Amino acid sequence: MEAAAAAAAGGGCGSGPPPLLLSEGEQQCYSELFARCAGAAGGGPGSGPPEAARVAPGTATAAAGPVADLFRASQLPAETLHQITELCGAKRVGYFGATQFYIALKLIAAAQSGLPVRIESIKCELPLPRFMMSKNDGEIRFGNPAELHGTKVQIPYLTTEKNSFKRMDDEDKQQETQSPTMSPLASPPSSPPHYQRVPLSHGYSKLRSSAEQMHPAPYEARQPLVQPEGSSSGGPGTKPLRHQASLIRSFSVERELQDNSSYPDEPWRITEEQREYYVNQFRSLQPDPSSFISGSVAKNFFTKSKLSIPELSYIWELSDADCDGALTLPEFCAAFHLIVARKNGYPLPEGLPPTLQPEYLQAAFPKPKWDCQLFDSYSESLPANQQPRDLNRMEKTSVKDMADLPVPTQDVTSDDKQAPLALKSTINEALSKDVSEDPATSKDSNSLKARPRSRSYSSTSIEEAMKRGEDPPTPPPRPQKTHSRASSLDLNKVFQPSVPATKSGLLPPPPALPPRPCPSQSEQVSEAELLPQLSRAPCQAVESSPAKKDVPYSQPPSKPIRRKFRPENQATENQEPSTAASGPASAATMKPHPTVQKQSSKQKKAIQTAIRKNKEANAVLARLNSELQQQLKEVHQERIALENQLEQLRPVTVL
C-alpha cells in the first residue's frame, strides 16, 4: 500500500517534490479528504472517486473552493497556507491533483506540529492534520458543536449514520473493484473504525449531510446497475461506472437539496428565538419592518460586534443578496446570524447557505404581526418569484420611491411657508420672463415686499425669484405697508393723496423713463451678458427709485445676471434716476407742505428711516457688486485658461 502510494505520488508529481510516503492512516485520511474535495465539486469531469484519481492523477482535481475551505479549517496563518500551496506544487501546475493535495495535507500536518514548512518535512512521521469544522472533512473538535444549540442531539445521529454509510461505501467499493491500489478497499475491516475517527461533517454544508443521507438511495440504484457489470468489468470498467455513480450521486444530492425542506444539523438555520431577537434588533434600527436599513446604519450596528472589518465586509457581501447597499429584514437576519456564528467560532461559509437566503427566510418565517400591506405583497410574491433578486430590487425601489415621495412634499410645504424654494428653480426662467413682461405689477409688489425681505439681498437669486413669483398674488398689503411707515392717521390722510400720486408717479414712469436709462446702462455694462429682459430690470430699478419712501432697489433680480446690473444700476444710476424722480417726489411732497406743517417732524422721521434703509440697502448692494465683480474676474481667468488649453490641444488632436 505504501509502495503503491509512493509510486502513484512519484508518477504523478514528476519533477516536483520528493515522493510522498504515507502511513496507512494518513493514506486513508488523505484519500477521504481528497474524495470530499473532489466530490464536493459537483461531479466535474475529473472529480471521480479516489481510484480514478489514483490511477490517472492528471484528470482528477480537487476543486479550489473545498480545498481552500479545508486549508482554512486547519487554522494555520495565511502565509503558511501560501507557502504550503506553493510547495506542494499546486500553484505551479494550477490545480490540486492528488499528489499536490496529499503533499499539502502532509505539510499542514507538519505546520500544525510546529515543524517548518519545507519539503523535507513530509518525509517525517507526522500525525494527521487537524481541521476545524469546515465544509469539507476534517477531524472534528468535538467541543464546538455543543456550543450551538440544537445540534448536539443530531451529531451522534449523524455520526452513526455516516459510519454506516461509509461501511456500505467500502463494501460496495470492495465488491466492485479489484484494484489493489485502493487502500480503503484493501482494508475494509479496519476502515470502519478509522472512519469513526475521521471526519464528521457537522453540517456546515448541507451538501454533505444530505449527501450522506442520500447514500442509501444512490447505492441502491447503483447496486442493480453495477452488479451485473461488476463481475465482467475489471478495473477499467469500474472507472466509468464509478464516475457515473458519482454523477448520479451528485444529481441526487442536488435534487435532494432542492426538495429537502428539513435540513439536518444546521448551524446556519435560524431558530425562532434567534429570529425574534433579530427582528427586535431590526426594529430598533428601523421601525418599519418592510423597509430596510441603510448601509451606514448597519455598519455602525455591526461594528459593535467587534469583529474585524474584513470579516464584517465579507459577511455583508454574503448577506446583501441584491447588492444594493441596504439590508432588508431577511438580509439583516442572515447577516446577524452569520455574525453570531462567527462569534461562536464557526468559520464563515464561502457562499450564503440556503437557509439564510432571503427568500427562504421569507417563506419560512411569515410575519403575521406586521400589517404593512407592502410587506405582505412582498412576502407573498417572493416565494413565487423565480428571480427574487430582481423582485427585491423592484420592491425596494418602490418602497424607496414611496419613502422618498413624502420627503420632497414635506420640503415643499415647509419651504412655502418659510421662504421661496429651490424647487421652483426649474421654472425660474419662465417666472423671470413673466416678471419682465409685467414690470409694473412685479415692480410694485417687489418694492413693497422689500422691507420684510431685506435679508433676501444676501440670499440666492433663486429665492428672490421665488419671492417675486409670490408677489403677484399678494397685492392687497401694498397700501398698508406704505401706511405702516407713517404711524399716524393724519399722515395716512396726508399721504393718501401723495401715495396715489407716488403710485401714479410710479406707474407712468415706465413708459417714459425706460428708454433713457436702458441704453446707457447697456453701454456701461461691457462684460456681462445682455438679455432683453435685463434691459427691463434696470428700468424697474429706476422706476422704483423715485419712490424714496420705498426701497428703490428692493426688486431682487430673478436671475443672477440681473443682479449684476442691479448694483451697477444702483451704483451708477442711482443719482440719475433719483434726480429725475426727485422731481415728482418733491412735487408730491410739496402738496402736503402748505397744508400740514405739524406733521413735518414725523415726515422727517419717516424720511430718515427711509434714508437709513436706503443706505443699508446701498451697502448690501455695493457688497454684492464687489462680489460679482470678483466672480467676473475669476470667470475671465477661467476662460483664458480654457482658451490656452484649447490652443495647446489643437495641434495634438490633429493626429
Added chain:
Amino acid sequence: MAVCIAVIAKENYPLYIRSTPTENELKFHYMVHTSLDVVDEKISAMGKALVDQRELYLGLLYPTEDYKVYGYVTNSKVKFVMVVDSSNTALRDNEIRSMFRKLHNSYTDVMCNPFYNPGDRIHPGGPYFLCPYPVQVGPTSCVRSSPGGPYSCVRSSPAGPLITW
C-alpha cells in the same frame, strides 16, 4: 483570454491587479502603468463639454506584439484595464465590452458594501486568505462577483483549467 485585469483608482494607483503568472507579472504591471497615459489622453480628448456623453468603454488602448490592452473608465474616473493575448483572435469587441460591464458591476457591488472605504485596496475573498491563483478569464461569462468577495472567483469557462480567487 484576458491575461491581466487591473482596477485603477482615480488618482492612478492600483486598487486591484491580477495577472496570469506565466511569466514575470511585472511586465503586465508595467503595461498597465503605461496604458494609464493613453487612458488619460483618451479622456481629455473628449473634452469637458462631452463628459456626459463620453462613452465608458475606451476600446483598444494600444497593441503590442503579443498583447492588446483595452481600457474602460467609469464616471468616477476609476479605470479598468485589461490585457489580452493577441493570439486570441476570436475575442471580439463585444465580448470585451461585456467583460468590462461585468467588471463594472462587480466594482459597484464592492462599492455597495458599507465596510469598504472608497480608495482602499480591493481584497479578494473572505476573511481568510489563500494564495491568489492565476486569472484565466474566459471570453464569456468570465467575471463573476461571488458572495465570497468582489473578485474572489474569476471563473473560467468550463474548458479552462484554472480556477482563481
